[in-house]
Amino acid sequence: MNLAELSRFVEILRSHNVEVIVSTDAHKELQNFKGNDFVITNALSADERTGIIFMGGFENRKNASLAEHHIVVLKAEDIRKDVISAYNFASSKSNCIFASSSPSKTADIEGKTVFGMHGPRKLTVILEVKEEV
Amino acid sequence: MDIYEALANKSIRNGILRSLRNLSPQVEKNLQEHPYLLEYAEELKKAKVEVLENLDFWIDKASKILQAKGVEVFYARDASEARNIAEKIVGANKIVVKAKSMVSEEIHLREHLEKMGNEVLETDLGELIVQLANDKPMHSVIPALHYSEEQVAEILKKIGVNGKNAEELAKGVRIFMRKKFLNADVGISGCNALSAETGRIFLIENEGNIRLSTTLPKRYIALVGIEKILPNDELALKSVLVQAAFFGTFPPTYINVNEKVDGQEMYAIFIDNGRKVTEFREQLLCIRCGRCQLECPVFQNLGNVWGGSAYGGPMGVVWTAITEKRSEICFLSTLCGKCREVCPMKINIPEMMRKIRRLLKKSFRG
Ligand code: SF4
Numbered sequence: 023m024n025l026a027e028l029s030r031f032v033e034i035l036r037s038h039n040v041e042v043i044v045s046t047d048a049h050k051e052l053q054n055f056k057g058n059d060f061v062i063t064n065a066l067s068a069d070e071r072t073g074i075i076f077m078g079g080f081e082n083r084k085n086a087s088l089a090e091h092h093i094v095v096l097k098a099e100d101i102r103k104d105v106i107s108a109y110n111f112a113s114s115k116s117n118c119i120f121a122s123s124s125p126s127k128t129a130d131i132e133g134k135t136v137f138g139m140h141g142p143r144k145l146t147v148i149l150e151v152k153e154e155v
Numbered sequence: 156m157d158i159y160e161a162l163a164n165k166s167i168r169n170g171i172l173r174s175l176r177n178l179s180p181q182v183e184k185n186l187q188e189h190p191y192l193l194e195y196a197e198e199l200k201k202a203k204v205e206v207l208e209n210l211d212f213w214i215d216k217a218s219k220i221l222q223a224k225g226v227e228v229f230y231a232r233d234a235s236e237a238r239n240i241a242e243k244i245v246g247a248n249k250i251v252v253k254a255k256s257m258v259s260e261e262i263h264l265r266e267h268l269e270k271m272g273n274e275v276l277e278t279d280l281g282e283l284i285v286q287l288a289n290d291k292p293m294h295s296v297i298p299a300l301h302y303s304e305e306q307v308a309e310i311l312k313k314i315g316v317n318g319k320n321a322e323e324l325a326k327g328v329r330i331f332m333r334k335k336f337l338n339a340d341v342g343i344s345g346c347n348a349l350s351a352e353t354g355r356i357f358l359i360e361n362e363g364n365i366r367l368s369t370t371l372p373k374r375y376i377a378l379v380g381i382e383k384i385l386p387n388d389e390l391a392l393k394s395v396l397v398q399a400a401f402f403g404t405f406p407p408t409y410i411n412v413n414e415k416v417d418g419q420e421m422y423a424i425f426i427d428n429g430r431k432v433t434e435f436r437e438q439l440l441c442i443r444c445g446r447c448q449l450e451c452p453v454f455q456n457l458g459n460v461w462g463g464s465a466y467g468g469p470m471g472v473v474w475t476a477i478t479e480k481r482s483e484i485c486f487l488s489t490l491c492g493k494c495r496e497v498c499p500m501k502i503n504i505p506e507m508m509r510k511i512r513r514l515l516k517k518s519f520r521g
Pocket residue numbers: 440441442443444445446447448470494497498499500501502
């Protein structure tokens with residue numbers, strides 16, 4: 023993935039109200055999150071064109087569904103060119119695949135968007151890259 | 156509510172037109188930014204046509220793979236059989252959390268399980284509003300589009316939720332519902348697409364209620380309309396993506412790929428209810444995006460009041476003919492053809508409306 027593609031991907035995530043942190047050291051970034059209202063999941067893959075992020079495992083799904091703040095660590099090398107490749111890549115690594123693309127939301131009352139309906143109010147993606155960008 | 160009352164009820168029209176204004180440009184944008192979705196739709200249609208031509212084979216294949224994974228599989232020929240199967244699995248005096256599902260509306264499952272002494276909660280916000288108001292969904296994806304913020308505030312007081320605006324009301328419902336999720340004995344969902352390759356059930360949503368309803372309870376029931384079977388995961392994924400894009404919210408916030416896991420009992424109930432023998436097989440291609448409803452000039456005035464006990468609008472007239480054998484409502488259609496034009500599966504609803512009319516006329520003549 024080149025720099026332009028990477029920035030486009032970040033732009034897509036941000037347009038979905040996702041907080042994005044680009045870093046060469048995800049572990050270090052995670053130290054900055056204090057408190058106990060967040061859940062961390064390692065992503066299996068993501069789709070470059072839609073910003074859909076695939077994760078796997080039943081326990082991960084359970085924890086992610088209950089979290090107030092969901093933090094996802096995604097390696098840039100796991101981003102795929104299309105959603106089908108991203109899904110296939112994820113399901114080659116895990117069962118019980120689930121995907122998120124934004125914080126939980128609803129527009130059921132007069133079409134007004136409200137975040138944090140039943141799932142996480144906030145979604146943060148720590149995008150781990152190999153070199154400084 | 157009858158159609159005259161619906162015509163006089165401005166909130167139905169206002170709600171539908173507001174949804175149309177919000178979603179229609181989004182659909183255009185989704186297809187412009189992701190043109191490959193049109194290819195997915197074509198591919199999906201082709202696969203669905205093939206599955207429908209050989210439905211018994213695919214039901215058998217899907218059942219076997221589900222069973223091999225440890226899922227208990229049932230086949231319900233009609234709504235009453237489906238209710239009885241679900242009742243046996245659920246039992247009595249349970250807390251049941253339900254994800255929004257049109258097929259469960261079709262078989263009137265909630266009412267039935269409530270009669271058996273269960274506390275059954277719709278977990279999608281719109282569907283919960285409709286449940287508390289003792290109403291029926293006004294649209295297949297946006298069930299409560301006909302209620303104003305003020306009306307919703309009034310309705311939600313029934314469960315002790317108070318608030319002045321959408322933000323406060325949603326927050327209150329989140330707190331109320333979280334306790335229910337954590338204490339639920341059974342979770343029930345529909346199925347947007349089922350892969351016969353892996354037995355995986357694909358479900359999309361934005362709120363997170365489906366994820367909670369199908370993950371937290373120890374017992375999970377998936378209601379699967381038999382037309383939801385697709386040959387593999389790839390097509391199932393394409394199906395839910397096309398559904399989301401043509402509804403207007405793309406990408407969906409969540410994609411859930413549910414399957415049997417350790418520590419959770421899982422049941423799948425295949426629901427036939429008129430599908431296998433229908434003369435209107437083309438309607439089974441429907442992926443329930445709800446677009447034909449919002450775009451229809453008759454639906455814009457009447458909402459789901461124009462329909463049967465579950466499905467309304469253009470798609471709903473044909474679905475009602477399939478599942479309820481009720482068809483007199485077809486005469487309200489103007490046959491303008493807008494539904495066909497906007498449908499991702501290009502289903503020829505006007506032609507089926509004409510056919511229903513012909514059959515009805517024939518039956519009148521004897
Ligand atoms: S008939 Fe077509 S437009 Fe209408 S809900 Fe079904 S798939 Fe969507």
